[in-house]
Amino acid sequence: MPELPEVETTLQGIEPFVTNHQVSKINIRQARLRWVVPTKLPLMLEGLKFHKINRRGKYLLFENDFGHMIIHLGMSGSLRIVKADEPPGKHDHVDFCFSAGHILRFKDPRRFGCVLWQDKSQTVHPLLQNLGPEPLSDNFEGKHLFLASRKRSISIKPFIMDSKIVVGVGNIYANEALFLAKINPKISAGRVSLQRYERLVFAIKEVLKKAIIAGGTTLRDFKGSDGSPGYFKQKLNVYGRGGKKCISCRNTLREIRLSQRSTVYCNKCQR
DNA sequence: ATAATCACCTGCTCGC
């Protein structure tokens, strides 16, 4: 499920049940995720409290006195708060039990996600060290994409999905943002004007912000809820609508593959 | 260095 809005929604939903709660026990049922869950994880967490949860791109960083736990949800991961007596399902790989009696439960059918540990130190974790700016921050602006794209022949859609360029723009929202900005996903990143990049940046921020708000409305009952947060309910203009009519001009939306990812666009509106 | 492809997994849908 997770694009950036879902990760942010997850953070906000679990935060009150995690921060400043003492971790009593870690149960790892399946350590073989994208990378093996480190053996020393329980040692670094049990008996301690997390001070805070931060987000960097789609990575969640759980901070405590010794360092931070890094969680990524991959393609199918989720984090939920459940009661202590709730039996785990087939894909519930890791439980973080709290003294207060609830559990933070990591579920991930496809196991593309990860649960890692980084000791407190000067060095940044390799997964985090080459990441581009946060899309919702002020220093993400049109000029950044314009400068980074000069002499690049890559299509603009995979370009904005590259985490070295900007983090957190996944397939759904890349499609949606390009539609809003009226930019054809196939065109070379290096041939897009500054003005058009400014429009694209505005569209990316807009799409992500709206999705977070939509997700936020569904996370009231995060504890014990069955998940399915917001974005499915959110109105998607192009993603998943290949062959249907463009909401703006009624032209038939095209569906192609770019970098192996499903890409939907209107060839009349998006030039 | 850059762009495209592969790989990691499970579950679901579709056509036969």
Place this chain on the structure above:
DNA sequence: TGCGAGCAGGTGATTA
């Protein structure tokens, strides 16, 4: 009802 093919929200590693 069963079976194989193809696809899915991500992204690091490998190949040209």
